[in-house]
Amino acid sequence: MRRRKRWVTICQLIIGVVFILTGTFLYFQFEWLYDKILNTALTISPTSTAFKVWRKNDPPLIMDIYLFNWTNPEDIRVPGVKPRLQEIGPYRFKEVKEKMNITFDDAKKTVSYMHRKLYHFDAENSVRNLSDVITTLNAVPLAIAYKFRDANIFVKKGISFGLSSMGTKVHVTKTAGEILFDGYKDDILSALSWLPINDVKEKFGIFYGKNGTIGNDGRYVMSVANDKNFGKLLSWNDRKETNFYTGQCNSMKGSAGEFYPLNRKRDRIQFYSSELCRLATLEYERDVVIKGVQAYRYTARNIFDNGTLRKENACFCTGECQPSGVLNVSNCRLNSPSFLSFPHFYNADPYYTEAVEGLNPNNPKHEFYITMQPKTGIIMDLSAKMQLNFLLRPDDSISIYNDVPKIFFPIFYFDQDVRMRDELAQNLLMIQNLPEYSNYLIMILMFLGVLNIAWFVCSVFYCRKTKFPQNTQSGEEVPLQENVIKQGLVLVN
Incomplete structure (x- = not known):
């Protein structure tokens, strides 16, 4: 005992x-x-839970698209009369983004992949129907004139004759579905299809031929090492820098856009965007609380500055610098007159909104931000909004563009809001x-x-x-x- x-x-x-x-x-x-x-929970490997979530978004993301209807195209050459624009939308789509051709390199701790993006029109929840008739800029002749803007006068006169003989106009009127995904036939494209020119399609549409294709936005190589490089973009299309801009503006660094290292700070986050064709820097704005989870909000207010506000952004001008608020992406858009901005030129120089009528920049409706749980680096809340604009400019050598004003003409913008699900909120709350x-x-x-x-x-x-x-x-x-x-x-x- x-x-x-x-x-x-x-x-x-x-x-x-x-x-x-x-x-x-x-x-x-x-x-x-x-x-x-x-680190163990966020490991990206063929058998991990995080990999299954990363590989394919489920449920689909919601994307709302707004088109700008040009109501007075016949007045384009009338002095003092501005183009009147009418926002039409939203046209709601469900987006499924899936990683394809995935290859892991265990030695280098990397994964390479491409995207396949599928868009389905959500007719039940869409405010507008794709049968809406929209008048907008005629993008095909505009792109040709921009591509040959520095050509000699004989080439331009030949282009002018060809466009005039086809009865080409500055504007075009089509359905919303044709302008977006379905595409519409164009006499210029039909003529060019007979020539040995690459990338010429029989139809034109902003997203024509892109729905369901693989690798349309390039091939990514991302680090999966559980360290400070986790989620970092190592190369895009087998390159470590682009040739779209000059100097440091060609650098590719930061995240691939979905994962970030642990222990974020109240400073900035960076990711490479194939839509922007550049590195995007978002700066800390404030602390927020979402469903009980404390987080940091980062905004992209200066992402379209071209050096007016920050000297380091001057290398994004690509030639002629414009007032702050638009980004010239023509070099990565087949040399088309494409310029990106926030919707309604939010946070841009008044120069852009004063050239047209019908725009009303509004915060926070048109703001771009990311909300992140700082400990895990997980994105809790995302509001991605971006507007595509075409540059209309006068050209005395091409008759259809004689006496037209110089305008950065809004075509459409998309609004994609991603909200944290309750299940993820509970997990993050437990981690917090x-x-x-x-x-x-x-x-x-x-x-x-x-x-x-x-x-x-x-x-x-x-x-x-x-x-x-x-x-x-x-x-x-x-x-x-x-x-x-x-x-x-x-x-x-």
Whole structure:
């Protein structure tokens, strides 16, 4: 019996020491253990949970498209009369983005992939129908005139004759479906299709021929190492820099756009965008709370600056610098007169909105931002909005563009809002509160450890049971009070 009690006492000491050591370890090494757990959870490998989520978005993303209807195209050459624009939309689409041709390189800790994007018109939830008739700039002759803007006068006169003989106009009127995905036939494209020219399609549409294709936005190589390079774009189309701009503006760095390293700070985030054909930098704006989860919001207010506000952005001008607010992407759009901005030229120089009528820049409706949970680097909230504009400019050598004003003409913009699901919010809330839970656990472990050691000390030194004398004749124990009285009587006698 005594041996069993002794082992129990020793076990109390061991348990107490283990509790205290465990609590001490958690106190000093919790951050390391915390990051280790998160890195493991966010690992991108063929069998990981994160890979399944990353490979294909489910449910589909919602994308709303707004077209600008030009209501007075016949007045384009009337002095003092501005183009009147009417925003039509939204046309709602469901977007499924899937990674294809995925290849892991375990030695380099990278993964390469392409995108396949599928768009389905959501007629049930769309405000407008694709049968709407829209008048907009005639993009095909505009692109030809822009491509040959520096050609000699003989080439331009030949182009002018060809366009005039086909009855080409500055504007075109088509359905919304034709302008977006279905495409429409064009006499110029039909004529060019007979020539040995690459990338000439029989129809024109902003997204014509892109729905369901693989690799339309290039091939990506991304780092999957669980370190500061996690999610970093290493190359795009087998290049580490572009040739669309000049100098540092050609650099490709930052994230591939979906994953970021742990422990974000209140400074900035960077990712490469194939739509922008450039590195995008979003700057910290403020702390926000979404569904109980604390997060950082980063905004892209200066993403379309060309050096007016920040000198380092001057290399995005690509020749002729324009007032701040539009980005020249013509070099990565087959040399078409394409310029990107925020919807309604939000946060741009008034020069652009003053050239037309019908625009109303509005914050936050037209703002671009990303909200991120700082510990995990997971995107919780995304509001991506971008507008495509074509440059209309006068050209005295091409008759249909004689006497037209110079205008950055809005064609359409898309609005894609991604909101965090409740399931993800619950997981992030648990991750956010884990340090607080660990503090409670540390206190409990330390308390139990001290309690067990105190019990051990008491058992060994202070809490031994008193051995009571026994009646030697009967073998029965003599009550303590009775024994004391008897001893007192003996002393008196």
